[in-house]
Amino acid sequence: MKFIDLTAQYRSIKKDIDKAVGETINNGSFILGKNAEKLEKRIARFTGAKEGVGVASGTDALFLSLKALGVEPGDEVITTPFSFVATAEVIANCGARPVFVDIEPRTFNIDANKIERVITKKTKAVIPVHLYGQMADMAAIMRMAKGKGLAVVEDAAQALGAKQAIANRTKTAGSFGDTACFSFFPTKNLGAYGDAGMIVTGDSALAQKIKMLRNHGSVKKYRHESLSFSSRLDELQAAILLAKLQYLKKWNGKRRRMAAVYNRAFANVEEIQTPFIAQGNNHIYHQYTIRTKKRDELAEFLKQNNVPTAIHYPLPLHLQPAFKYLGYKKGDFPEAERAAKEVLSLSIYPELKKSEQKKIITAVKNFFNAK
Ligand SMILES: *Cc1c(COP(=O)(O)O)cnc(C)c1O
Secondary structure, eight states, X not given: OOSOOHHHHHHXXXXXXXXXXXXXXXXXXXXXXXXXXXXXXXHHHHHTOSEXXXXXXXXXXXXXHHHHTTOOTTOEEEEOSSSOTHHHHHHHHTTOEEEEOOBOTTTOSBOGGGTGGGOOTTEEEEEOBOGGGOOOOHHHHHHHXXXXXXXXXXXXXXXXXXXXXXXXXXXXXXXXXXXXXXXOOTTSSSOXXXXXXXXXXXXXXXXXXXXXXXXXXXXXXXXXXXXXXBOOOBHHHHHHHHHHHTTHHHXXXXXXXXXXXXXXXXXXXXXXXXXXXXXXXXXXXXXXXXXXXXXXXXXXHHXXXXXXXXXXXXXXXXXXXXXXXXXXXXXXXHHHHHHHHHEEEEOOOTTOOHHHHXXXXXXXXXXXXXX
């Protein structure tokens, strides 16, 4: 068994994909063409944002968002220490300083109540991450950011299609921040066959700026308004993503049903904490991540029983060697550190077979000796 089998999805929609790829190659346009434009519109509509800007990866989506919002050396940007490294890496790559805030232990997302106390005169922006496919507390974060004049960039790399109900209104991940960033890394809920990413925004001027930044600071060919670099969405990936997008709601629904099967199976296993859903949230289970004090022993037992698992993430960002220069130390963010020791992700993807999920559940229960 594999943790995720990407070929199973290809087999299930081979006709669509082969047609999309064949047509694109025949058209002879390969970078930022009709497919990219169509995908930008579709993702914007899907998320309830006004505009989409296709880029080369989720990491670039974050980096270009910060650049377009004017984050520069001397600035500070607040984020969570419990995420993929890209979230904080892009802050440093703008010359700014990542400032971490501990997580809320049940959702693993940034603790909105702890943000205000680290705001300084240098703070420019906040990057909440919608970890595992569940949104951070956006009502609280947006309220606080508006009050303090901070920009908000949603790291929605794991959350395309996630929703949150606020005051009787349901909004989609990507419709809150100044920008929101999506990744189409192959294992994400909507995955390309290579790298790709997208920024969505409700601000047309900001979208224009990002379009310029992703393409050598250029709007008009061979005229360059500013120095930048190249981070463009290619037509083959856009065609593949367009072909897949029509299935995304169905696939996210399948993930939710699989999560419900896990939840029921583990309901009576005291030593397992199944995913907690904050009020109003609609989780799309990019990962199904349980929590247990016996994480390392469980992972080893499952490995021996041919059940692969993954840890998202084993070392919080403030303790990464790369961020040593920031001066954080062990104990600074106890919830993130505890989570890093206790989380374990079990396989969840639309094509995971019932028999495979059953095998995973049985193995987990065998470890805890539960009925
Ligand atoms: C995947 C991911 C990214 C980076 O996206 P890439 O497309 O791999 O560059 C950033 N943040 C989070 C939380 C992610 O899961």
